[in-house]
Amino acid sequence: MRTCEVAVIGLGLMGSAALHSLLRRSVDVLGFDPLTVGEARGSSHGSCRIYRRFNFENDSYTELSDAAFAGWRALEAERGLVGATLSDDAFAAAGEAAVKGAQGRGHNDFKIMLAARTVARALTEAAQQRKA
Numbered sequence: 857m858r859t860c861e862v863a864v865i866g867l868g869l870m871g872s873a874a875l876h877s878l879l880r881r882s883v884d885v886l887g888f889d890p891l892t893v894g895e896a897r898g899s900s901h902g903s904c905r906i907y908r909r910f911n912f913e914n915d916s917y918t919e920l921s922d923a924a925f926a927g928w929r930a931l932e933a934e935r936g937l938v939g940a941t942l943s944d945d946a947f948a949a950a951g952e953a954a955v956k957g958a959q960g961r962g963h964n965d966f967k968i969m970l971a972a973r974t975v976a977r978a979l980t981e982a983a984q985q986r987k988a
């Protein structure tokens with residue numbers, strides 16, 4: 857029987873995010889859900905969601921939203937790498953995906969380009985370390 861250190865029960869938005877995060881940390885984890893991907897039952901069904909930063913209940917939700925948004929960007933960047941041949945072009949595309957839709961305020965526009973390049977550079981270095 858397959859055993860695991862952590863079991864995530866229910867793989868909607870919350871469970872999937874927890875599973876993904878644990879896998880990235882190399883935790884021995886398994887996820888369980890009776891439904892399959894694309895299933896119309898469960899609250900996470902559908903292709904889009906409204907994303908809000910502002911929340912009336914508590915200011916800390918805004919910071920939590922910002923942290924979560926960084927996670928969505930990382931996921932977007934990772935998605936382009938799944939099944940791709942690891943190359944400078946693929947890493948540059950991942951960098952662009954990580955900042956997709958970002959808007960500067962004139963004086964800090966350059967940071968968007970820097971962020972994209974930083975992601976590409978980090979991926980290049982990670983790939984080199986993996987080869988070594």
Ligand SMILES: Cc1cc2nc3c(=O)[nH]c(=O)nc-3n(C[C@H](O)[C@H](O)[C@H](O)COP(=O)(O)OP(=O)(O)OC[C@H]3O[C@@H](n4cnc5c(N)ncnc54)[C@H](O)[C@@H]3O)c2cc1C
Pocket residue numbers: 865866867868869870871872888889890891897898899900901904905906907
């Ligand atoms: C129509 C609709 C529109 C929405 N729009 C927005 C929006 O625009 N913006 C926004 O921020 N939020 C929105 N929400 C809310 C948001 O989608 C939900 O809060 C979120 O998807 C909940 O995710 P969850 O993982 O907690 O629950 P779920 O997605 O319901 O996941 C629970 C999972 O647990 C599984 N499960 C249940 N019982 C068991 C069991 N015994 N063993 C194993 N697995 C089990 C289920 O199969 C399911 O897959 C919307 C919700 C709906 C329904």
